[in-house]
Amino acid sequence: MxxxxxxxxxxxxxxxxxxxxxxxxxxxxxxxxxxxxxxxxxxxxxxxxxxARYYARPGHVEQHTPHHDNRxxxxxxxxxxxxxxxxxxxxxxxxxxxxTPPENAYEIQVVAKKWNWSFMYPNGVVDPNLHVPADRDVRLVMSSDDVLHSLYVPAFRVKMDVVPGRYSELWFNATTPTESFDPAIDPSTTGADENGYDLFCTEYCGQGHSAMIAKVVVHKSGTFETWLAEAARIDPTSSPAELGEKIWKQRGCSQCHSVDGKASTGPTWQGTYGTEQKTDKGTVKVDENYIRESILNPMAQIRDGFKGVMPSYQGQLKDAEIAAVIYYMKKLSAEADSVPATWEDAGGVPGQEEGEGSAEGVDTSPGDGLDAGEPIPAEEQTPADKPDSEEAAAEKMDVEEPKTGEQPETDDAETATES
Ligand code: HEC
Ligand SMILES: [Cu+2]
CATH class of the missing domain: 1.10.287 (Helix Hairpins)
Structure with a gap:
């Protein structure tokens, strides 16, 4: 209009x-x-x-006025x-x-945190901008990692609070496809609805609030699926270990697993690959099979000194992503040298057409993991890796705590220099 x-x-x-x-x-x-x-x-x-009509004039005599008229x-x-x-x-x-979102609406998960948005698609793609198909009901299921935020898309006339500790939802059906979109353009530097529709946070959430802007890209009908498939594709020339690190950061593993040798809620990933560890089912070698099992079915074997609190990532991490985590853990271990530089070197991306056959050392068929290298002698294991008691683990967690508190501060500093 x-x-x-x-x-x-x-x-x-x-x-x-x-x-x-x-x-x-x-x-x-x-x-x-x-x-x-x-x-x-x-x-x-x-x-x-x-x-103009009734102001007080000299010599004017006050007259009776009606006080009430029922009609x-x-x-x-x-x-x-x-x-x-x-x-x-x-x-x-x-x-x-x-x-009231219509039934069969296309669902996208939204996570708000100081100070950015993440949009998660059913196939596991995570994007800082909201991509939607045109002429289709879309439902956003939203949650916050920290404080109260609010998602607002002026062009769609929709707005909803994003509250920590609960899910809120929002739906719309976008009618006008975005003409052009360049993800390289900083959304906060473009004007109204250029380069995609503006998406704002409208709940004051701290210093970086005004920069908490994303774009809504409306794909012409039929082209959204292409975009989604393309976004999910892993570039065969990229590094598997780097993808593993990205998953560790973006998919929440970092909340419980450190990569610096300190145990927190979960065991550290530093120096763990290839070692032998005690679990409630006996001693186990941390190899491809064990890591894959730990991700898909964390309760199968629980490391001594830890509680079985890890959620299963069954259906959430694809084969290639699990392989990437394995390469990343390998990179953090004594076997760092054996990690291929690219997926191509690894024999292709598992589950992706171009590279048929799974990567060397990532094949999870039984037995394969065993030839991944000599076990590291017990003396060389990181001591922090295996807290000897529950208290030790709890103590370590306490030490870790301020670290999470520090996070927003570093963000603060970054934003301060930006603005
Ligand atoms: C809520 C905390 C939590 C989160 C989040 C979490 N884990 Fe864990 N994880 C644990 C705990 C606790 C253990 C040890 C107990 C067990 O084996 O289940 C563990 C064990 C593991 C192990 C076995 C490693 C070893 O040394 O025994 C792997 C591999 C692993 N997690 C991978 C992941 C990946 C990948 C993610 C993210 C996609 C992740 N975890 C997210 C808590 C977590
Ligand atoms: Cu906000």
Missing amino acids: QIPLASFGTFDQFRDAASTGAAAIDTLYFWILGICAFFFFLIVAVLVAFI LEALWSIIPSFIVVALFWYGVLFYLDLR
Whole structure:
């Protein structure tokens, strides 16, 4: 909807509506605005007329004025009641529609944290911008890693709080595909809805709040699937260990696993690969099979000194991603030299057409893991790797605690220099 006088300089207050629900919101909004404006001008006009007509003049004798008129009272009570009830009625209808996602909507997981957005797709792709198909109901399931945030897409006329400790949801059906999108352009430097629709955080969440901006890219029907498949593709010339590190950071492993030798909730990954460890089912060699099993079925064997609190990543990490974690753990161990530089060197990306056959050493068929290298003698193991008691583990956790607290501060500093 194009509204004259609606632009304040370069900032477009009223974005062109780009979702199916936007028209109803706009209609209601402009009815409320119109009715308010009508009564505002009517009341001010009457006020001015009465001042001109009835102001106190010298020699004027006060006359009797009527104090009450039932017909008038009824008129100005009943008419506004109808107006207000009608606005409320439409408001409730639109609100219910806005809050009730249609069945079979395409679901995207949203995680807000100081100060960025992550959008997670059913095939495991994680992107800092929201990509959606045009002409399809999309449902966002949103959660926050830290404080209260709020997701707002002006062009879609949707807004919803993102609250720590619970899920909130939002849905829309985007009608107008994005013409061009360049992920390299910083979303906070472009104006209204250029390079994708603006997506803002609208709950003041700290220093970097104003930079918590992302773009909504609406893909023409049929092209979204292509984008999604392309985004999931792993570049065969990229490094498997680097992908493993990215997974460790982005998929939450870092909350419980350190890579610097310190045990926290879970064992450290530094120097663990290739060692022998005690579990509740006996001694085990940390090899491909054990790592894969630990990720898919963490309860199968629980390392001594740790609790079985790790969630299963069954269905969440693809074969190639598990392989990447294995390469990353290997990179952090005495066998770092044997880690291939690229997927191509490793014989291709597991599960991806170009490279048939799984990577050397990552093949998880029984027995294969055993020839991955000599076990490291017990003396060479990192002591922090195997806390001897529950208390030791708890103590280590306490020491770790400030580390998590520090995180936002470093972010603070970064943002401070940016702005
Ligand atoms: C909530 C904390 C938590 C998170 C998050 C977590 N883990 Fe764990 N993990 C543990 C604990 C505790 C153990 C040890 C107990 C056990 O074996 O189940 C463990 C064990 C492991 C092991 C076995 C390693 C060893 O030395 O015994 C692997 C491999 C592993 N996790 C991988 C991962 C990956 C990959 C992720 C992220 C995708 C992850 N973990 C996320 C808590 C976690
Ligand atoms: Cu925020």
